[in-house]
Amino acid sequence: MNTSTTPSARKPSSWTVLLLALLFIVPFGLAWYYYQSKDVREFKLVNHGELIRPARDIKNIALVDPSNEAQFLGSELKGSWWIWYVSPNRCQQECHDNLYNIKQMITALGKDSERVSTLFVSLPDCQVQACENYVLEHYPTMKQAHMDSKAFNTFFDGVTEQLDRERVGEIYISDPRGFVMMRYSGEINHQYILKDLKRLLKVSQIG
Template sequence: MSKTPGKHQKIIILLIFLITLGPFGFAYTLYKKGNKAQLKLNNHGDLITPVINVEKNQAISGEQLLGKWWLVYVGPKNCRLECHDMLYNLKQIRTALGKDTPRVERLFIAHPNCDKSVCETFISDNYPDMKRITMPLADFNQLFAGLSQHFEREMVGEVYIIDPKGNLMMRYSADSQARDILSDVKRLLRTSKIG
């Protein structure tokens, strides 16, 4: 004597079906909606995909960058208070890393059209341990083309992270909070065994 499934058994079968296929339906809905805000990862900066290997750029020697993480500040055309604040914040971020401080260095890339004597003097007076690079306008534009708005880069500058393999892999606008950059750097150092 076989009994037909009761109401309770039908509910259990329906629940098993929903539990199995529910996540696929949810993922499909998110994919079709294209809601990037809901899909954003824990990082605060913008991931650069694909990463850009800076060794290919003549002005930046990859050998000097390999083996360490780099906080890179691409300076604006005119270094004003915002520029000075960001340089100070990068110093503080590195200091806040504690025992991981030796794994991270700082790099200033001057905008090709800035007054280099002012930039160089300010940085050498206030941040003598910060590495500095200048590059021709064509190389500068080629390296940073497509990563951000030209206007933003010229006016306020930007922050990038270079990994120990020489890859430009994360970008922050100049109005990013230092605590957000610090949070991302700490996460990178915690999860990375290189550098």
């Protein structure tokens, strides 16, 4: 009996080999592409704020303590998470609401509240005295600072939204390494900021 096989039976066709290769290679190729993509962090973190890229290094920015007009560097804020509230032109009802909501967020963090500090930054053209007096009276534990126009515009260039900045203010998050990395409009529901902050604190090994 003839037990020999035909060439086609002994070896799969080139189309079969190609199809099998594609089935194994393509998924790995796509996974590698997404991993290397500049948007990879957005695949890993579903956030409600605007991720600032590149994050802004705060270590060398010049800030002024309004209580004594002493200058200090942003490097003094390293080691902790910070919620920054950059005030609107006038600290009226929207400003008051945001300050209150930020305080509520800290309370809602529970045991993690000690990891987060708050900072009020008045705009260079804000009614500074009125803003500072209100914050000092109602939120005495909130750190205050102001910046001159040049330093402010240099640091926030390309990040700040003028309409939010002037009307309702803006909220930023800086990390313990000393980088401002997330931005929110002052009109955002503060529960969204709280969700982002809880997620950041959960995955962070620092601060």
